[in-house]
Amino acid sequence: MSNDLASLGLRESATYDRATIHAIQRAAETGVYDIRGWGAKRKLPHFDDLLFLGASMSRYPLEGYREKCDTDVVLGSRYAKSPLHLDIPVTIAGMSFGALSARAKEALGRGASEAGTSTTTGDGGMTPEERGQSRHLVYQYLPSRYGMNPDDLRKADAIEVVLGQGAKPGGGGMLLGQKITDRVAGMRALPVGVDQRSACRHPDWTGPDDLAIKIAELREITDWEKPIYIKVGATRTYYDVKLAVKAGADVVVVDGMQGGTAATQEVFIEHVGIPILAAIPQAVQALQELGVHREVQLIVSGGIRNGADVAKAMALGADAVAIGTAALIALGDNHPRYDAEYRALGSAAGYYDDYQEGRDPAGISTQDDELAARLDPAAGGRRLANYLRVMTMEAQTLARACGKSHLHNLEPEDLVALTIESAAMARVPLAGTSWIPGGGL
Amino acid sequence: MEALIDSVQVDLAETEVRDLNSALHSPGSKAWRVANPLGKHSIACGLDAPLTVDIDGHVGYYCAGMNQHASVTVHGNAGVGVAENMMSGTVRVHGNASQSAGATGHGGLLVIEGDASARCGISMKGIDIVVGGSIGHMSAFMGQAGRLVVCGDAGDALGDSLYEARIYVRGTVTSLGADCVEKPLRPEHLAELADLLAAAGFDHDPAEFRRYGSARQLYHFRVDNAY
Numbered sequence: 001m002s003n004d005l006a007s008l009g010l011r012e013s014a015t016y017d018r019a020t021i022h023a024i025q026r027a028a029e030t031g032v033y034d035i036r037g038w039g040a041k042r043k044l045p046h047f048d049d050l051l052f053l054g055a056s057m058s059r060y061p062l063e064g065y066r067e068k069c070d071t072d073v074v075l076g077s078r079y080a081k082s083p084l085h086l087d088i089p090v091t092i093a094g095m096s097f098g099a100l101s102a103r104a105k106e107a108l109g110r111g112a113s114e115a116g117t118s119t120t121t122g123d124g125g126m127t128p129e130e131r132g133q134s135r136h137l138v139y140q141y142l143p144s145r146y147g148m149n150p151d152d153l154r155k156a157d158a159i160e161v162v163l164g165q166g167a168k169p170g171g172g173g174m175l176l177g178q179k180i181t182d183r184v185a186g187m188r189a190l191p192v193g194v195d196q197r198s199a200c201r202h203p204d205w206t207g208p209d210d211l212a213i214k215i216a217e218l219r220e221i222t223d224w225e226k227p228i229y230i231k232v233g234a235t236r237t238y239y240d241v242k243l244a245v246k247a248g249a250d251v252v253v254v255d256g257m258q259g260g261t262a263a264t265q266e267v268f269i270e271h272v273g274i275p276i277l278a279a280i281p282q283a284v285q286a287l288q289e290l291g292v293h294r295e296v297q298l299i300v301s302g303g304i305r306n307g308a309d310v311a312k313a314m315a316l317g318a319d320a321v322a323i324g325t326a327a328l329i330a331l332g333d334n335h336p337r338y339d340a341e342y343r344a345l346g347s348a349a350g351y352y353d354d355y356q357e358g359r360d361p362a363g364i365s366t367q368d369d370e371l372a373a374r375l376d377p378a379a380g381g382r383r384l385a386n387y388l389r390v391m392t393m394e395a396q397t398l399a400r401a402c403g404k405s406h407l408h409n410l411e412p413e414d415l416v417a418l419t420i421e422s423a424a425m426a427r428v429p430l431a432g433t434s435w436i437p438g439g440g441l
Numbered sequence: 442m443e444a445l446i447d448s449v450q451v452d453l454a455e456t457e458v459r460d461l462n463s464a465l466h467s468p469g470s471k472a473w474r475v476a477n478p479l480g481k482h483s484i485a486c487g488l489d490a491p492l493t494v495d496i497d498g499h500v501g502y503y504c505a506g507m508n509q510h511a512s513v514t515v516h517g518n519a520g521v522g523v524a525e526n527m528m529s530g531t532v533r534v535h536g537n538a539s540q541s542a543g544a545t546g547h548g549g550l551l552v553i554e555g556d557a558s559a560r561c562g563i564s565m566k567g568i569d570i571v572v573g574g575s576i577g578h579m580s581a582f583m584g585q586a587g588r589l590v591v592c593g594d595a596g597d598a599l600g601d602s603l604y605e606a607r608i609y610v611r612g613t614v615t616s617l618g619a620d621c622v623e624k625p626l627r628p629e630h631l632a633e634l635a636d637l638l639a640a641a642g643f644d645h646d647p648a649e650f651r652r653y654g655s656a657r658q659l660y661h662f663r664v665d666n667a668y
Contacts, residue, residue, distance in 0.1 A: 217506050221486050
């Protein structure tokens with residue numbers, strides 16, 4: 001169709017492209033702002049803009065399938081009595097029961113456990129399905145405190161204090177009424193069917209000094225056993241990471257603006273926060289200046305899709321990564337088999353982002369029992385485990401090519417950038433030069 | 442005096458809070474008395490048994506946080522977030538409480554005999570809170586469930602963005618927050634208020650109070666709400 005129009009000499013405006021025109025028309029017709037799921041869809045500087053310098057004359061590679069290249073990671077060794085020891089550095093990010101079906105949460109737990117990694121609750125509490133199927137479960141401590149209780153806190157393997165997420169730093173969550181079923185409402189102590197707004201700030205502390213006291217309380221309640229993470233959306237990352245360390249975090253999680261959400265205003269998703277590529281060097285610099293890089297582990301997320309992204313994030317200094325959107329795709333989200341149903345909803349396979357509506361044909365971002373039944377948690381878990389294994393093997397392939405016997409041995413020196421923007425953000429040289437644009441902070 | 446004799450005595454001038462909490466989390470004595478709290482944080486938090494804990498003096502942040510089943514009494518003032526996220530049991534503060542008292546509490550009874558500061562009962566989810574004096578601004582913000590009883594006055598923006606928590610105030614309210622309105626005090630409310638006052642040990646006439654709750658106009662997103 002577009003080719004036909006081009007042959008007529010028609011030219012689409014770069015400023016007012018079809019999506020922009022549609023957004024204006026939709027706003028004019030409805031009078032409400034657009035709420036959707038997924039993450040930022042705009043083109044951003046990303047890991048694709050980086051390349052590895054494989055070994056040759058001056059470096060010594062490791063044999064592809066045979067030589068040792070370890071992938072394990074320990075999270076929470078700073079203060080916790082029982083840090084997490086994961087087989088792979090790819091974790092599952094926090095996604096709520098409510099946003100996702102209970103079966104989807106179970107599938108995430110099954111897949112993560114099979115691959116030897118952790119999964120994470122979300123803004124809605126811990127379900128028995130999820131706890132039962134997750135070998136390593138991180139329990140999120142959010143501003144809303146929906147479903148927060150000391151019994152589940154003690155059942156958790158780690159606690160993640162969430163200050164924000166990449167899709168909406170500075171904003172609280174939302175879950176629209178069609179997904180607030182009896183069970184979801186019961187867990188959150190909310191009226192059934194209400195358009196739920198989660199608080200954007202914590203109710204009982206107001207700054208990093210208070211947060212230090214809050215974290216100490218959580219440690220007291222759990223007898224200092226659990227690692228405590230602090231998660232922030234990527235914005236003023238250098239300062240946020242320093243303050244998180246000061247507040248006593250065992251692990252800092254930085255989520256870039258490509259990170260997904262179940263429901264947020266489109267304007268928020270696309271216009272707040274910074275790409276993860278720009279955030280990682282800031283976080284690493286903060287940790288290094290405090291002398292705690294590797295002692296306080298860094299998990300990064302927001303657009304991690306494959307083993308190359310994993311390896312590049314780790315080369316920039318992360319200890320592990322987290323995936324959310326990609327994990328849902330592995331479960332079956334946006335699969336072509338549902339294309340006709342996506343189109344009936346005004347979308348298409350590969351484009352579907354209306355997680356807030358609860359009508360997900362793949363049965364993942366829904367509370368509708370019939371739709372949810374489409375996802376077999378065991379089969380979904382196997383797909384996720386396969387995907388996690390592929391990502392890990394891909395990252396190992398790249399690490400071996402760089403001569404590294406552990407993914408953690410990857411370093412910025414292994415990378416170059418394809419664009420000036422990515423070189424400046426990632427603080428690695430533009431390919432073929434020794435030039436790192438920009439002066440850092 | 443009998444309680445003093447039967448209680449395990451802990452002096453926080455000599456014992457770390459961490460050791461006290463560890464002991465309170467372990468099976469053992471049901472009655473405890475804590476001396477010299479010295480404003481320390483997280484005293485008696487995470488209790489999960491029908492213990493009785495008396496604290497002689499002022500406590501810092503998060504005293505009796507996430508309490509389940511226990512009865513904790515502060516014979517002094519309490520810092521930020523006393524009884525935060527309480528699930529059950531009773532927490533009583535003989536003095537005043539700082540901000541966020543009873544924040545996100547799911548159950549149990551919190552009694553503050555003096556005043557409470559800002560954000561009292563913020564995001565409350567089923568807890569009952571009775572304040573003998575007055576409360577500060579933004580109290581019961583986003584309150585979801587439970588009852589907040591104020592025998593004195595309430596500050597600005599009471600009950601902002603309220604869900605289903607019910608608020609009773611005997612004195613004046615500086616201002617109501619978004620979507621919070623005064624509602625009729627019907628017989629069932631007088632009855633539950635009488636029960637709450639009795640449980641807290643106050644003898645005010647329930648008819649002297651006014652009831653506030655959600656107008657439920659913010660329950661669904663509309664363009665008019667997008668200010």
